[in-house]
Amino acid sequence: MTSQSLRRIPVWSLAKWGLALMIAAIALFPIWWMINVVFALPGEPVSINPRLWPTSIPAGIEKIHLIFTETDYLRAYGISLLYAAFTIAGVLLIGSLAAFEFALFEFPGRSLLFGIVMLSLMVPTAVTIIPTYLLTSQLGWLNTMRGLVVPGLASAFGLFMLVQFMRAIPKDMIEAARLDGASHIQIYRHVALPLCRNALVTLAILTFMQTWGNYMWPLIIGTKPEMYTVGQVVGLFNSPLSHQTVDMVMTANLLAAIPPLLFFLIFQRKIVEGIAMSGTKG
């Protein structure tokens, strides 16, 4: 870069870059700090603040190995992944089927039904959690995967988002498919679903983030250690009587944070696209 082209960079854009970097640093620093605590020799005082660089990679790997072999962390990982996968599959299937009907077809009571579903968005989870628990318990679903997954399958937010997307599908396209002899379910499968692929990907990611980070429901429904999710296990590490050192707790935290981080890094463009589109296309 020549000195002339350097001079052309306006002050304003420099300031914007500066601000963006600052915000990024504030957001990233805790994660970086966590990594540094994990990748340090055991017994090194945590109080050296702030820790800027990892001091021992093998020590960190040793800690991760210890957590996976000496605790039930791996099983909790499996439970959490299954919980997320089933929930995503269910939310996408139920949400897209419902959105298909709500967005593209007229039926009696459509507005009223949709209004009721949207109303449920306004009700805080804390209000519904006890009735849901009682229902699940009466069904005998405590400490089961069903109990964990099923109550989260009907996502009002997911429905709302998909309806907004599907409303943008031109009516002509659905009618053309009907004239072409496509059945209702074929129109859903071959026309509506592919056309809202971006929305489905976005909803899948958001659902993953939500289920992976969900603490309250698994805590209530899964009382047996065999049904603990990652969130609960991390909670155990963090509890006051766990007798774990700070670096072990941090290792557990870091392991819990990796899947959503990876997910986000892989799909970040889709997430931004999806959220932006759900705003403008509706």
Place this chain on the structure above:
Amino acid sequence: MAFLDISSVSKAFGTLSVLDDVNLSIDRGEFVVFVGPSGCGKSTLLRMISGLETVSSGTISIEGEIVNEVEPALRGTAMVFQSYALYPHMTTFQNVSFGLRMAHRPREVIAKKVQQAAAILRLDKLLERKPAQLSGGQKQRVAIGRAIVREPRVFLFDEPLSNLDAELRVQMRAELMDLHKRLGTTMIYVTHDQVEAMTLADKMVVMNGGRVQQVGKPLEIYDDPDNRFVAGFVGSPKMNFLPAYAIDASSEGVRIGGIGGQAETVLPLFVPGLTGKVEFGLRPEHLSPLLGDAPQPEGGLLLEGKVKLVEELGAESFVHMDLVDGTRVTVRAGRDAAVTGGTFRASVDVRRALLFARDGQRVRGPSGSRK
């Protein structure tokens, strides 16, 4: 019985009546154009034939079979939409073969039919492209291809050319006519553009306000309209309507006065008892400019007014003038007639003039047609 029969068909959305007692019969292989201003019910009628819209009362039958309750896909109709309605995530091949694939037809049959349609529509090289990579005209051809592979009994076109630019529209019009000639299938075409209707139609159906106003060959309708609406809608520039009154009717014809405020003439029509307000209809080409001091033709009708606007189109020009009573009249003039402004005179070919009663209905002699 006609190939496609529409009998006493009405359509209402709630309390709003869109179509009222439509009767129409269409022969096999005809190119029929429904034309009318927006909101006249032409698209609704087309959608009712396709099955996308239900029939409130009356019957639609194809080849003798009443299809009111038959599923759209089973009626043997195929529709081309104004928006083309191509699936953006599918290639041309997938778009064209969609219906066949949904019906689980064998792969070889699908490939063969798509190839045939692609050959007819010159889509061979575009089969792997998605709609976003196609031009407007190409998209239109893909949409037609999707209709062709279904081998329908009737093709339905819902304003298919209105999204194209003027030049492409003329070209596609010619292609459609050619397609009709080659396939020989019945085609029903909806448009609001009367030029499109005139050029394409074997049979033209002029609609307004949910009713069929007139059915006939384009030139018949142009020359011999049934009412003031049809006379005004068909033809560009539109027909001139001059307020007048019938003075008396004798065996010689009707004496009409107050044409454009003052002129008087006798129309060779035998309509005993006709008196009162009427309207005098004249197409711009039935008025001849009288330049300079050219004498008025013997026994003819002369209109005189002030030039307001001259449209020069190259081969011809149209002079818009205001008569004494303020009526605007358009006169077709040749290129030689250098009109700049001021007063303008035109002689009227009275034998070509049409007469409309106060309710807008055409006044004809007892034999029906004026000629």
